[in-house]
Amino acid sequence: MRSSLHVLYLSLANLLITLSITLPSPVQTAGTVLVRRSDDGMWHPERYGGGAPKVNNPPSPGPALAASTIHPIPSPTLLEATGLIPFSAPLETTHPIPSSLPVEPKEPLRTIKEPEPHESPLISADKFNKAMTAANFPVPSSEQHVAFVASTKKAKITSALEAAMYLAHLLWESHGLQEVVERACVNSACPGSYISDLDVKGKRYFGRGYIQLTWAKNYLEASKGIYEDDRLLQHPEMVSENSTVSWETAAWYWGAKVHDAAASGNFGRTTAEINGPLECRGGWSGAEAARSRFRLFTTIAPIFGAPGPFLEAGCY
The missing domain is CATH 1.10.530.10 (Lysozyme)
Structure with a gap:
């Protein structure tokens, strides 16, 4: 009986933990750290951006954390499409992260040659x-x-x-x-x-x-x-x-x-x-x-x- 109650307790605890986790949006700003549970029952810290994330272990009891999954910084095109401009990364990084999206170079202005003045006829x-x-x-x-x-x-x-x-x-x-x-x-x-x-x-x-x-x-x-x-x-x-x-x-x-x-x-x-x-x-x-x-x-x-x-x- 005690064993059954223990199992029920663990199930309820896992359910509460699962409900308390905020699911990531399609695109997160650089430096965001997330924790998710995969199908294999392991907890995985996830982040966007470079650097070493500080990840809190899930509430005990629970399985050990697996190796961190590193996602590249979302591309400027994707960030622009989601309105996250500019973005920043509060975490320590191993490569520079721009403080704002690079600006696509504009096509240089074409020099428009002024038309030659109309030549007046010798006799109007x-x-x-x-x-x-x-x-x-x-x-x-x-x-x-x-x-x-x-x-x-x-x-x-x-x-x-x-x-x-x-x-x-x-x-x-x-x-x-x-x-x-x-x-x-x-x-x-x-x-x-x-x-x-x-x-x-x-x-x-x-x-x-x-x-x-x-x-x-x-x-x-x-x-x-x-x-x-x-x-x-x-x-x-x-x-x-x-x-x-x-x-x-x-x-x-x-x-x-x-x-x-x-x-x-x-x-x-x-x-x-x-x-x-x-x-x-x-x-x-x-x-x-x-x-x-x-x-x-x-x-x-x-x-x-x-x-x-x-x-x-x-x-x-």
């Missing part, structure tokens, strides 16, 4: 439009303004004065950027004109473009200067059928044949380079055409802000 759209209408031509499209500005760069034009000279000739040659084929040859293709040994069979080399190219040798020279081949000799119609080519040939002609003459400041010299045989040395009718070009120039130049005086010499 407003000035271009005013010049066109002042010369009694239709208001140009925005595409025509963009093409004009681009062509001034290809033509080596850097001043408002030379830009005014350039536009005056463009307007005269193309009737206000509206025509890209020589008027006399629109319907007939001028079969008896501009004949040379360079001609490709079946092709005609009458005036085409915003500054009209004529003769096979000029088509070939322009083609080599722009494309480094003879495509315009083989297909001269490209100059009138493709507006991009019309602008490119005009810019090429000015840069290659007129730009140096324009540097003198004498408008007449630019006319001589474009149509000198007919207008500068072609009698009264030719001279009148040259004067009409000059009048266009004197209308455009002040609008472009070009400085005077505007010189007529160099043609007649």
Whole structure:
């Protein structure tokens, strides 16, 4: 009977001890010491963090303590997930424990290059439009303004004065950027004109473009200067059928044949380079055409802000 009571007493004692133990939470701060009883009936001290824990033996009677189970310090990621930041370890440790979680290095700030300031065109759209209408031509499209500005760069034009000279000739040659084929040859293709040994069979080399190219040798020279081949000799119609080519040939002609003459400041010299045989040395009718070009120039130049005086010499 006494033996049975003794066994009952021990069972009740073990039950009370078990109920009095606080179960660990999923994550404990470093230095926490716990005591648990395993399935093998042994008591095990447990702790989080390094160092030698001070573990009190369970109430007597009871089995002896087994070797301590050492758990590594919970990872910063796990600690952060449970809100235990910062953490500390009051126990003596065998390795340093940080007083706070390491901070992940932030990605260095990227240096954002400031955009290049927008380059102002040599001639604004407003000035271009005013010049066109002042010369009694239709208001140009925005595409025509963009093409004009681009062509001034290809033509080596850097001043408002030379830009005014350039536009005056463009307007005269193309009737206000509206025509890209020589008027006399629109319907007939001028079969008896501009004949040379360079001609490709079946092709005609009458005036085409915003500054009209004529003769096979000029088509070939322009083609080599722009494309480094003879495509315009083989297909001269490209100059009138493709507006991009019309602008490119005009810019090429000015840069290659007129730009140096324009540097003198004498408008007449630019006319001589474009149509000198007919207008500068072609009698009264030719001279009148040259004067009409000059009048266009004197209308455009002040609008472009070009400085005077505007010189007529160099043609007649």
